[in-house]
Amino acid sequence: MNELLEQFLAETRELVQSATEDLLALEAAPGDAEAVNRVFRAFHTLKGSVGLFDYPPWFALLHAAEDSLSAARAGTLAVEAALIDLSLETLDATARWADAVEATGRLPGTAATESAVLAERYRPLLSLGPETQAADAASLPAWAGRLANSFSDVGLNPLTAVRYRPRGDCFFAGDDPLGLVRKIPGLLAVSIGPAAPWPQGEEFDAYACNLDITLVSEGPRAEVETIFRLVGDQVAVVTLPTAADRRTVVGEAKGAGAPALEPVVAAILAEQVRVLAGTGDADTDAGRSEACARAAANALRSVGRSDDAERCGQASEHGADALLAAIESILVGHQAAPFATGAELSETPSADVARTLRVDASRVDSLVALVGELVVARNALGHLAARAEAGEEASTLARAIREADANIGRLTTTLHRSAVSLRLTPLSQVFRRFARPVREAARGLGKDVVLDVEGEDTEADRGIVENLFEPLLHVVRNAVDHGLEDAGTRQRSGKPATGRIRIEAGQDGDGIVVSVSDDGRGIDPAFIRRRAVERGLRSTEAVAAMDDDAVTDLIFAPGFSTAESVGALSGRGVGMDAVRVAAERMGGRVSVESRVGLGTAIRLHLPRTIALARVMVIGAGGESYGVAMDAIVEIVRRSRTGIHAVVGGNATVHRGQTIPVFRLVELLGHGDHFSAPPDGVPEALLLIVGALGESIALEVDRFEDRIEAVIRPPLGLIGSLPGVAGTTLLGDGRVLLVLDPASMLSHALTVAQDILEGG
Amino acid sequence: MTAVHRTDAGPGAPIRLEGVCPVEDAETLASLILEDPTAPVDWTACTRMHTAVYQVLLRLRPAVLGTCGDPFIGRWLTPPRPG
Numbered sequence: 001m002n003e004l005l006e007q008f009l010a011e012t013r014e015l016v017q018s019a020t021e022d023l024l025a026l027e028a029a030p031g032d033a034e035a036v037n038r039v040f041r042a043f044h045t046l047k048g049s050v051g052l053f054d055y056p057p058w059f060a061l062l063h064a065a066e067d068s069l070s071a072a073r074a075g076t077l078a079v080e081a082a083l084i085d086l087s088l089e090t091l092d093a094t095a096r097w098a099d100a101v102e103a104t105g106r107l108p109g110t111a112a113t114e115s116a117v118l119a120e121r122y123r124p125l126l127s128l129g130p131e132t133q134a135a136d137a138a139s140l141p142a143w144a145g146r147l148a149n150s151f152s153d154v155g156l157n158p159l160t161a162v163r164y165r166p167r168g169d170c171f172f173a174g175d176d177p178l179g180l181v182r183k184i185p186g187l188l189a190v191s192i193g194p195a196a197p198w199p200q201g202e203e204f205d206a207y208a209c210n211l212d213i214t215l216v217s218e219g220p221r222a223e224v225e226t227i228f229r230l231v232g233d234q235v236a237v238v239t240l241p242t243a244a245d246r247r248t249v250v251g252e253a254k255g256a257g258a259p260a261l262e263p264v265v266a267a268i269l270a271e272q273v274r275v276l277a278g279t280g281d282a283d284t285d286a287g288r289s290e291a292c293a294r295a296a297a298n299a300l301r302s303v304g305r306s307d308d309a310e311r312c313g314q315a316s317e318h319g320a321d322a323l324l325a326a327i328e329s330i331l332v333g334h335q336a337a338p339f340a341t342g343a344e345l346s347e348t349p350s351a352d353v354a355r356t357l358r359v360d361a362s363r364v365d366s367l368v369a370l371v372g373e374l375v376v377a378r379n380a381l382g383h384l385a386a387r388a389e390a391g392e393e394a395s396t397l398a399r400a401i402r403e404a405d406a407n408i409g410r411l412t413t414t415l416h417r418s419a420v421s422l423r424l425t426p427l428s429q430v431f432r433r434f435a436r437p438v439r440e441a442a443r444g445l446g447k448d449v450v451l452d453v454e455g456e457d458t459e460a461d462r463g464i465v466e467n468l469f470e471p472l473l474h475v476v477r478n479a480v481d482h483g484l485e486d487a488g489t490r491q492r493s494g495k496p497a498t499g500r501i502r503i504e505a506g507q508d509g510d511g512i513v514v515s516v517s518d519d520g521r522g523i524d525p526a527f528i529r530r531r532a533v534e535r536g537l538r539s540t541e542a543v544a545a546m547d548d549d550a551v552t553d554l555i556f557a558p559g560f561s562t563a564e565s566v567g568a569l570s571g572r573g574v575g576m577d578a579v580r581v582a583a584e585r586m587g588g589r590v591s592v593e594s595r596v597g598l599g600t601a602i603r604l605h606l607p608r609t610i611a612l613a614r615v616m617v618i619g620a621g622g623e624s625y626g627v628a629m630d631a632i633v634e635i636v637r638r639s640r641t642g643i644h645a646v647v648g649g650n651a652t653v654h655r656g657q658t659i660p661v662f663r664l665v666e667l668l669g670h671g672d673h674f675s676a677p678p679d680g681v682p683e684a685l686l687l688i689v690g691a692l693g694e695s696i697a698l699e700v701d702r703f704e705d706r707i708e709a710v711i712r713p714p715l716g717l718i719g720s721l722p723g724v725a726g727t728t729l730l731g732d733g734r735v736l737l738v739l740d741p742a743s744m745l746s747h748a749l750t751v752a753q754d755i756l757e758g759g
Numbered sequence: 760m761t762a763v764h765r766t767d768a769g770p771g772a773p774i775r776l777e778g779v780c781p782v783e784d785a786e787t788l789a790s791l792i793l794e795d796p797t798a799p800v801d802w803t804a805c806t807r808m809h810t811a812v813y814q815v816l817l818r819l820r821p822a823v824l825g826t827c828g829d830p831f832i833g834r835w836l837t838p839p840r841p842g
Binding site for chain 2: 166171175176177178179181182187189190192193194198204206207209210211
């Protein structure tokens with residue numbers, strides 16, 4: 001990947017992140033002009049950098065977004081849920097496309113459609129603009145809403161409200177904003193205030209205009225607009241509903257406009273678009289488009305849109321292209337909900353795509369300083385050598401050398417620590433990504449949730465921080481979905497209606513603890529007991545004998561899902577056991593603490609740094625085992641004819657040396673079925689390993705994989721087995737036994753000696 | 760033309776706005792107020808006030824004496840709260 005693109009992707013992700021945060025902040029406080037500015041600038045920069053590359057749909061979408069945000073910044077478009085949602089969706093798409101570009105170098109096939117759909121949805125926001133934005137009290141921008149409320153009793157004529165934010169340099173242009181206001185017919189009220197907080201401490205600039213003028217007039221709207229025609233870009237005009245209007249608005253709001261497609265249906269349709277867009281093989285096209293038409297039609301019928309379903313059916317008779325067009329138009333026409341789920345699955349790049357590491361500059365500086373010191377320390381060695389050559393006395397020289405050694409030793413230790421700390425990343429990176437999912441989860445369930453985050457400056461290895469998001473997201477969604485009660489239940493039990501979820505991180509000895517706690521209903525041990533028995537995880541007697549803590553811990557057992565029904569959010573076939581597996585893969589563990597009625601806290605105890613070992617996964621018999629790469633000297637294929645039976649075993653000649661050959665299956669005690677070398681395989685796979693100063697060949701049946709993993713020391717029963725270095729978890733959750741060939745072979749070495757002496 | 764006066768140099772004496780106060784008066788008014796922040800502003804004799812001048816009052820919030828002689832300001836934009 002070229003450097004420019006790399007830079008672009010890194011910057012894009014940062015901008016998406018910061019804009020998302022600002023949008024969420026805006027949702028909470030729509031009047032924050034500075035946040036609107038920041039969002040606008042983020043989109044503006046995004047658009048600019050996308051423009052450097054050739055991604056027309058992406059550019060078009062960002063352009064549409066920028067236009068709307070620009071209007072919002074000027075005050076002519078209200079910052080409302082519609083704009084915020086749409087902007088968030090745009091950022092979603094942007095993030096996904098950035099991932100796709102990184103993985104494949106191009107936009108996903110659906111990008112063009114998706115871009116068109118989203119851009120189309122921006123349009124009504126803008127065109128509603130000054131001309132027609134009226135009547136619906138719910139859709140009034142906040143400033144106009146306030147005015148409307150204070151004029152609720154006035155007359156039957158519609159009132160016109162104006163917000164006028166003169167440009168900062170308008171005085172230089174000769175404008176007198178109040179001069180315009182003076183001319184307004186039927187003025188009822190004017191209020192004037194600073195548009196942004198007055199700048200502090202700067203030199204007083206009397207000619208920088210910073211005013212926000214709002215006014216209400218009972219004069220005709222057209223006349224009001226005429227007065228402001230020269231400063232139209234700085235003005236928002238809204239018709240306030242009359243008292244009579246307002247009574248009807250509530251009833252109309254629901255029925256107005258084409259109802260939006262349900263997200264699920266939209267996602268299904270989007271998926272069909274994706275499949276159709278990917279066609280190209282004439283033979284299979286017909287079948288595929290028929291299938292797509294059927295899927296789309298079924299989805300549409302399920303929400304009572306049989307006419308649209310009909311359209312898909314008819315279009316499919318005219319070929320895939322017609323069907324594609326039809327589905328797209330249905331999607332566009334009904335302002336479909338986001339695509340995320342459908343398109344994401346197939347095009348999500350693998351998680352291990354290399355990411356750039358952003359490092360605090362001060363850390364690099366200290367590293368450079370240390371290296372400088374090391375260079376100086378090395379120069380001292382040259383000096384010492386000169387002294388030795390000059391025949392200086394050994395004892396004084398030895399002291400000087402020892403000093404130099406201590407100095408270099410100190411520096412290398414510090415250097416090592418600093419280098420390791422380069423990989424330390426603050427958890428804030430992960431934590432800041434939660435505001436969004438929590439908001440969406442809460443919204444989807446109709447719950448009010450406040451998210452508290454604490455300890456986000458706790459640092460951990462990049463490998464841990466990057467892998468933390470998924471398991472943590474799962475826990476957080478669980479908390480929103482199952483942990484928190486709905487508002488009614490909460491109030492009945494005397495809790496505030498708004499639920500509270502807290503993500504917290506902190507140091508814990510050498511490691512870190514990340515906890516997610518909620519103030520919800522807690523986990524009822526009685527329920528867990530019942531469920532564990534139902535699921536066949538434990539017998540009735542067993543759960544009765546367990547104490548409550550142990551029972552609560554069962555939520556981490558595979559196959560346990562506490563949801564009464566499969567929740568839309570968390571019930572995706574993975575339970576809390578996935579969280580436990582993820583924590584253990586990182587070399588940590590997970591625990592739960594819960595009190596009925598008060599809430600639940602899930603804690604992930606993780607190491608601060610991880611030492612990843614490269615492990616070779618090999619097969620012996622029907623099983624897989626790991627061997628640390630460090631323990632393997634060499635891997636060779638040797639023809640069976642090169643392996644000779646000698647007294648007590650086998651041996652082969654490797655690099656001019658006779659070395660004993662052991663079959664792993666035999667060492668492991670599976671030898672009964674496999675003791676005879678398989679005849680069908682002409683070659684043996686040999687791992688040359690060093691054990692107690694000797695080279696020994698270990699014959700394995702196959703090489704399966706090479707992985708990087710944290711090896712956990714063997715505990716309990718496994719710890720008592722000879723030859724086991726530890727365990728690690730495979731990606732699919734299986735436990736892999738990592739062997740230690742040296743200790744495994746040590747007891748066989750006496751036999752080996754005999755072989756060598758005999759042969 | 761000049762609409763911003765300082766009747767004498769004594770501290771606390773009112774700053775007077777007189778006649779038409781155009782945009783240029785904003786700076787003069789601002790520096791007068793900043794020089795003596797305790798001085799009130801007498802705007803009864805001002806017949807027309809430019810937005811920039813009003814902005815200075817809005818921002819610096821001097822005590823204001825009487826009702827503004829500019830009928831529009833006097834009616835719609837009651838004295839910015841003295842602070």
